[in-house]
Amino acid sequence: MKKILFLSIAILSITTAFAQKKLYSTTTGTTTFDAGTGVENISATNKSTTSVFDAVSGQMQFKIMNKGFEFWSQLMQDHFNENYMESEKYPKTMFSGNITDIKKVNFSKDGTYPVKVKGTLDMHGVKKEIETTGSLKIKGDQVVGTSSFIVALADYNIVIPGVVKDKLAKTVKIDVSCNYSLIK
Amino acid sequence: MKNNFLKYTVILSIALFSKQVVLAQDDLLSIVEKNEPKKKEYVNNAFKSSRVINGHSMEFIGKGVLDTRILHRFGLINTGAKNLYGLDQANMRLGFDYGISKDLTIGIGRSNVGKELDGFIKYRLIQQSKGGESSSPVSVIFITGMTYSGLPFAEPGNPGNFYSNKMGFYNQVIIGRKFSDKFSFQLTPTHVHLNLVPRNIDANDIFAIGTGARLKLSNRIAFVVDYHYILKDLSRDLVTFSEGETEAKTQVEKYVNPLAIGFDIETGGHVFQLHFSNSTGMNEKSFITNTTNKWGKGEIRFGFNLSRVFTVVKKK
Numbered sequence: 064m065k066k067i068l069f070l071s072i073a074i075l076s077i078t079t080a081f082a083q084k085k086l087y088s089t090t091t092g093t094t095t096f097d098a099g100t101g102v103e104n105i106s107a108t109n110k111s112t113t114s115v116f117d118a119v120s121g122q123m124q125f126k127i128m129n130k131g132f133e134f135w136s137q138l139m140q141d142h143f144n145e146n147y148m149e150s151e152k153y154p155k156t157m158f159s160g161n162i163t164d165i166k167k168v169n170f171s172k173d174g175t176y177p178v179k180v181k182g183t184l185d186m187h188g189v190k191k192e193i194e195t196t197g198s199l200k201i202k203g204d205q206v207v208g209t210s211s212f213i214v215a216l217a218d219y220n221i222v223i224p225g226v227v228k229d230k231l232a233k234t235v236k237i238d239v240s241c242n243y244s245l246i247k
Numbered sequence: 248m249k250n251n252f253l254k255y256t257v258i259l260s261i262a263l264f265s266k267q268v269v270l271a272q273d274d275l276l277s278i279v280e281k282n283e284p285k286k287k288e289y290v291n292n293a294f295k296s297s298r299v300i301n302g303h304s305m306e307f308i309g310k311g312v313l314d315t316r317i318l319h320r321f322g323l324i325n326t327g328a329k330n331l332y333g334l335d336q337a338n339m340r341l342g343f344d345y346g347i348s349k350d351l352t353i354g355i356g357r358s359n360v361g362k363e364l365d366g367f368i369k370y371r372l373i374q375q376s377k378g379g380e381s382s383s384p385v386s387v388i389f390i391t392g393m394t395y396s397g398l399p400f401a402e403p404g405n406p407g408n409f410y411s412n413k414m415g416f417y418n419q420v421i422i423g424r425k426f427s428d429k430f431s432f433q434l435t436p437t438h439v440h441l442n443l444v445p446r447n448i449d450a451n452d453i454f455a456i457g458t459g460a461r462l463k464l465s466n467r468i469a470f471v472v473d474y475h476y477i478l479k480d481l482s483r484d485l486v487t488f489s490e491g492e493t494e495a496k497t498q499v500e501k502y503v504n505p506l507a508i509g510f511d512i513e514t515g516g517h518v519f520q521l522h523f524s525n526s527t528g529m530n531e532k533s534f535i536t537n538t539t540n541k542w543g544k545g546e547i548r549f550g551f552n553l554s555r556v557f558t559v560v561k562k563k
Contacts (some may be wrong), residue, residue, distance in 0.1 A: 114274040137309030151428040
């Protein structure tokens with residue numbers, strides 16, 4: 064009797080753990096950054112940002128292929144991949160963290176909800192904790208997540224050579240925008 | 248007995264449960280990614296510049312990009328201090344390359360060596376790629392070029408003086424591979440055609456195999472080697488008149504394979520290619536068929552290629 068009871072609890076707990084997730088995902092999110100100082104336009108866009116979050120636990124992950132960043136200038140793009148990001152060595156930038164106040168978001172009611180996000184940004188071989196705010200805009204099964212934050216290049220061991228010191232900002236503004244849809 | 252069984256079941260269920268949780272913690276991305284096909288990714292930046300040193304490299308400048316190229320080849324270093332080790336003499340080529348598309352570049356240039364004007368079309372048939380289906384381990388590039396010498400005819404008034412006599416052509420196939428982030432290598436079978444050669448026993452068609460290699464020393468500095476092996480020896484007798492002598496002297500003019508070694512240094516929008524070589528020519532026809540100085544004898548020149556790119560048409 065007890066055997067059956069505990070086995071069923073075990074099975075139940077597994078299935079609950081599975082069923083408890085409510086995942087939203089995208090593979091076509093947009094990430095842009097601006098590292099210019101006003102001298103020259105140094106910005107790029109990545110339109111194949113992969114991201115997933117769990118509406119129940121608030122867990123959130125991002126994956127961005129560094130070579131997917133498009134610049135207006137081919138030379139800048141080459142320099143970005145070759146000299147700054149070293150995309151051969153560090154092909155992707157990852158974020159893994161949580162929407163800390165996910166409980167405040169009512170996914171069954173359309174609207175825009177401000178959220179806080181906290182986690183680890185893994186870029187150029189360096190892992191660093193970051194914290195930012197963003198918003199989730201709910202519309203049926205679609206969620207538009209946006210966030211904007213600033214990172215310092217020095218924190219991620221990205222060295223700015225003397226000759227471009229006036230052109231390249233020490234801190235980079237990053238904007239993320241993802242159109243998530245519910246995984247059924 | 249019963250108690251033991253109870254314990255095991257609890258432990259088992261906890262273990263199973265926590266395993267599921269752990270999985271749930273880490274594998275969100277893999278849930279999305281498993282449905283995605285692996286994408287083909289093109290390999291770029293095999294060389295810093297569109298030239299190894301003398302010859303074309305497997306690299307392209309990009310769509311809408313204008314590359315202004317200023318090339319210098321100085322005099323022989325072994326001419327000594329009175330010539331400032333060759334720096335007193337300068338041969339130069341001014342050229343412009345333009346990227347019509349990612350895989351197509353056209354270029355023109357003018358050298359003071361032989362007052363030669365040259366132009367080329369460079370097209371990438373296959374680009375090295377990895378991942379996905381039908382990826383290629385090598386890049387294959389086809390180049391065809393033309394040269395025109397602006398020197399006056401040797402015998403003015405000769406009815407055989409056609410302008411086409413001053414023309415030369417070259418065709419190349421580059422087969423290259425970026426083996427790693429640091430090392431790239433390419434082979435360049437080359438055909439040069441000269442419309443007019445000094446003597447009727449000289450060959451109009453010359454075949455050579457070029458090799459180019461790059462070793463990246465740091466993110467901004469690379470070591471490069473450029474060597475062309477000429478399949479047929481071009482050496483010929485040369486008849487010369489020395490001043491004060493009445494009789495013509497015959498001497499063998501030895502033609503050698505051009506070899507250049509140097510460093511690519513990149514600073515912002517510029518690439519400096521500083522090098523030492525035994526050739527003065529700055530187009531394919533010229534350095535393949537007209538290199539006479541020997542490394543072994545110390546007949547080396549210093550030279551540089553300066554490349555400055557401008558983005559003419561911005562990418563959307």
